Amino acid sequence: MYQVLARKYRPRNFNELVGQNHVSRALTSALERGRLHHAYLFTGTRGVGKTTIARILAKCLNCETGVTSTPCEVCPTCKAVNEGRFIDLIEIDAASRTKVEDTRELLDNVPYAPTQGRFKVYLIDEVHMLSTHSFNALLKTLEEPPEHVKFLFATTDPQKLPITVISRCLQFTLRPLAVDEITEHLSSILSKEQIQAEQDAIWQIAESAQGSLRDALSLTDQAIAYGQGEIHHQDVKDMLGLIDRTIIYDLILAIHQNQTARVSALLMQFRQQALDVSLVLDQLISTLHELALLQYLPDLSLKYSAEINQKITQLSQRISAQDLQLYYQIASKGRADLQLAVTQEQGFEMCVLRLLAFRPLQPNEVPLTQVSAQSNAVAVAPAAESATAQPEPVHPVVSAEDELEAETAAINPPVAEPSSDDFLQDEALEVAEVASPSEPDHPVTTPAEAASAQMIFDPAADEVLFDLDEDDRADQPATQEEASSDDFLFDEIAPLPETAVAQPTQQPAELAAPVSSVAQPELTHPQDSSPQDSLFAEPAPMPSTNQPVVAAVDNTAIPRADQRLMPQDILQLPVQSLEGEWSVEKWEYWFRNSDLSPAVQELAQHGLMTGQIEAESVFHIPEQYQQLLNSQLQHLEAALKQQWPNSFLKVQYGQVTEVTPYSLQQERKVRAYQRASELLHQEPKVKSLLESFDGELQNIQLK
Secondary structure (H helix, E strand, C coil), X not given: CCCCHHHHCCCCCCCCCCCCHHHHHHHHHHHHHCCCCCEEEEECCCCXXXXXXXXXHHHHHHCXXXXXXXXCCCCHHHHHHHHCCCCCEEEEECCCCCCHHHHHHHHHCCCCCCCCCCCEXXXXXXXXXXXXXXXXXXXXXXXXXXXXXXXXXXXXXXXXXXXXXXXXXXXXXXXXXCHHHHXXXXXXXXXXXXXXXXXXXXXXXXXXXXXXXXHHXXXXXXXXXXXXXXXXXXXXXXXXXXXXXXXXXHHHHHHHXXXXXXXXXXXXXXXXXXXXXXXXXXXXXXXXXXXXXXXXXXXXXXXXXXHHHXXXXXXXXXXXXXXXXXXXXXXXXXXXXXXXXXXXXXXXXXXXXXXXXXXXXXXXXXXXXXXXXXXXXXXXXXXXXXXXXCCCCCCCCCCHHHHHHHHHXXXXXXXXXXXXXXXXXXXXXXXXXXXXXXXXXXXXXXXXXXXXXXXXXXXXXXXXXXXXXXXXXXXCCCXXXXXXXXXXXXXXXXXXXXXXXXXXXXXXXXXXXXXXXXXXXXXXXHHHCCCCCCCCCCCCCCCCXXXXXXXXXXXXXXXXXXXXXXXXXXXXCCCCCCCCECCHHHHHHHHHCCCCXXXXXXXXCCCEEEEECCCEEEEEXXXXXXXHXXXXXXXXXXXXXXXXXXXXXXXXXXXXXXXXXXXXXHHHHHHHHHHXXXXXXXXXXXXXXXXXXXXXXXXXXXX
């Protein structure tokens, strides 16, 4: 009579055991040293060897040659255990004997000595199925059984066992077998059976077994019957309802390269073949996992045939690691949402379309939404290719299709424009709004000029954003000392004279903030750079007839000493020698460069410090700040004593008539603002814009 492979090739000793080396090593050592426990618990998924190990252990305990880790296999006891007729090996199916009466009947026979063997072994399979009363009845005997009794428990769900039972056993967790281990074992068995099998087919069976050797052997029996005595890869795929892995590779590559027609054809092919889309999605996720492993851990990657290995290697080299992580996350989320869709086919197709929609941009691509936004926005960009060419205005009436084609062709290679979020996150140095009183919609320049322009005009916000290349930033003159960002924090811009430009309405942030990847420009002095190194390229000559006159900035309001400085230099605090008597300059320099909290520094700038620095000091501050200062005074005293241990602080409340650090800071802000406005009006590009559109600069912000 034919015997199935799972029973015919069941391991009969620890040497034949496939995998589970950690269990066989522990049990072998215990048998050789005579350190035997009275209860063992074997846990793990189905088909990994729980019952097999329990039977091998029972054979080792009762072999007529003695307690050994290598049973003889020839004595009557070993043969009886192998044939399942050993009288002292009591195998119990807990799933069919869950009642407490069954457990009591079992325990009634425990005190009696074994009939044939050395030990009476109780092998209880699926022990988690026992009832709570059965476990309670078993506890006392399980803790202190007779010397001739051994309990062997096997379960696939150890969480359902009471902790009182687990604590009385030696627990061994059996792991699922690796695909390589199952493949090697199947190849050995098929070789003994003299059955022709393709290696890809064996690997596919091993992967489908999901770590269970019994499932793999059962599938092998099925594949032999399906293939009429042979195992072929295509037969295994048809039998298991799997698809060709190359189709999955083609689908991933088509998604990554944005081949929408190819993706559509593959989805239609899946529909026509009526495949199980959940299996297809599982295969897609497994392939993404394999690609990621191949990039970072090639030694752990699965072994395929030479053809598949070559294809998957090429695919892993085309897709970056971060793209693979994005694809894997989207596919895994789609797998979890598959049951929420109206149909599984709909959920699978939406997952594929989501992969296509959220795939990363390739180097030669520009987002369609960005191109549409550029075609709808009004871009002001005088041509900078030739110093003598005059810009030719384009009529506003242009179709959206023509603009989209022209702008897409002008971008070569295309460069992704920074998004609005990027401009909010980056610490911009200059933002100027261009407001035209006469022309709300300005003519658009040519697409080539718009693509190469360094200014983008947003009609919704009437705002011009200035961008500066890395080369231009590198040519900017550096100051003698890099200003600390803490020195340039201020709350508001003081009102300017009527001759200056309008006051900004937003609170500026740091003036000398570091430039991020989407860099914003620095203000440069026109006298310190050549026309090629200036902030913007030299504009083409403008027509001289009927040109509006731009109101110039009143330079008389700017001190002569500031006319050669940058705004950040004006805001820079001069270094003070903190010795001798306090002055307003020393006081401001000390507290703005100290570790005081912003709240204490805010109070400090409204007061004055007099007296000696290293002795008695008197802090003068208006009375309205008394309540706030009382809660922060200890921090100010601690900071002074930390730097000057001999200092002694007194506080005097009253009107402060002298110049305070706050008024000094406001005066510096006004000077820096006027200097920034002057530099902007001196820029050739800004002059050209203002003259061309009869505009004016508003809301200049120092950040």
